[in-house]
Amino acid sequence: MVLLFFLIFAIGIGFGFSELPHGLRLVGGNSRCKGRVELWKNEKWGTVCDDHWKRETADMVCQELQCGPVMEVRAGKLFLPKAQEAQPIWNLKCQGRERTLAECEEDTVDCEDHNEDAGAICEESLDFEDYQLVAGPSRCIGRVEVKYSEKWASVCNAGWTLQHAKVLCQEIGCGRPILTKGSCSKDEQGTGGIWPGQVECQGSELSLKDCSVTPMEKNNCSHKDDTWVYCEERFALRLVNGESSCSGRLEVLHKGSWGSVCNDGWGEKEDQVVCQELNCGKAISKKLRAKKNFGHGKGLIWLDDVHCKGKETSLEQCRHRFWGYHDCTHKEDVSVVCLEK
Missing domain, CATH: 3.10.250.10 (SRCR-like domain)
Structure with a gap:
């Protein structure tokens, strides 16, 4: 019989339904830190009688719920919807040494109905997730x-x-x-x-x-x-309108927008830096590239007079005019064709 119980328990974990509701909550407020106090006990959610309800106990509840300090000790009946008639009322008396509400002892005093439910308003925790x-x-x-x-x-x-x-x-x-x-x-x-x-x-x-x-x-x-x-975008570049990511009209990303690069001063060293940054093979010659047509850009022209030494790992490291300063039209947009790796 014991073996059967553990087998059922293990299966329950596997399907994610082994965990039963447990703990403490505030119900009926406009946040998790305000409302009627409800405690999970004897496999039921029940309210707490307010006969022994005091600020120190409410503050402990606020801490247990990871809210800020208690701001107001309230009657639970003020928080809607009201507790269901079938819900038990836990008669708890705390001594002040407990760390959780569940550790408080049962008392013989009985609350007659849910009009005597305990409630609390805690300061909201400011920590963000x-x-x-x-x-x-x-x-x-x-x-x-x-x-x-x-x-x-x-x-x-x-x-x-x-x-x-x-x-x-x-x-x-x-x-x-x-x-x-x-x-x-x-x-x-x-x-x-x-x-x-x-x-x-x-x-x-x-x-x-x-x-x-x-x-x-x-x-x-x-x-x-x-x-x-x-925030500035991390520097990025791409080749567009080509047969693959290794050929096309060159565009660079700046301030969240893609723009063209002017071909003033552009040569083989600049080609090779682009091909290397895109993880492609070597750049092909201007003569072969001239037969390709990748169209003209229509938006921004971000870079002009780009000069690379050939050892740069990114086009960002090459010299150029200030971003957006140029004397070009889109007829002068740079195109690059690299071999596939």
Whole structure:
């Protein structure tokens, strides 16, 4: 019989249904840190009688739920929906030395109905679980959001600096921060909650989670103050309109946009740097390349007067004019043809 029990238990684990509900929760509030106290006991969720309910006990519940300190001790009947009539009422008396509500002893005092249920309002924990850039034109530009109390919320721009943006840009694999600002248009603004915290970064942290978190001094931010961050894209290049990724018109990525390269001063050394960076074979001669037609670009021309020594591992290391400065038309777009490896 014992063997059969363990066999059933093991099968249950395999199918992911062995775990029963357990623990502690606050129900009926607008977050997990507010509501009527409910405790899992004797394989049932039950409420807690408020006869012995006091601030110290409520504070222990807040800590157990990893919320902030208790702000208010409330009657559970004020939180809707009300507890079901069939739910038991646990009559608990805590001595002050317990670490969890479940350790408190049963008392003989009986609460007659759920009008005497205990409740609590805890301060929300400001720690965030994750963060992201959203609504931007690329993964390196967007509105900053943090996942807080299991929901995504905007971050107020108050106190946000390029030091904070530097940590964020680096962690998501983008280049240096170019700009950080508040939302200027309705299209840039969030629609959900606003995180009531602030991060304090020195700029040397490896993760935004390594920065200290403090409550916002004056939580008067609106979505007009949502933080936007512009990080540089990591340098990238590609060959387009060719038969493979090793041939075509050259385009480079800058500030989230792809643009052409002017052929002023372009030669064999520059060709070879591009082919090597794309992990292709050697570049073919200009004469053979002249027979190929990869069309003209239509957008930006990012680079002009590019000069490489031939030993560079990336076109980014070659000299060129300032980004976007040129005296070319798209008829002068660079094309490169490399052998396949």
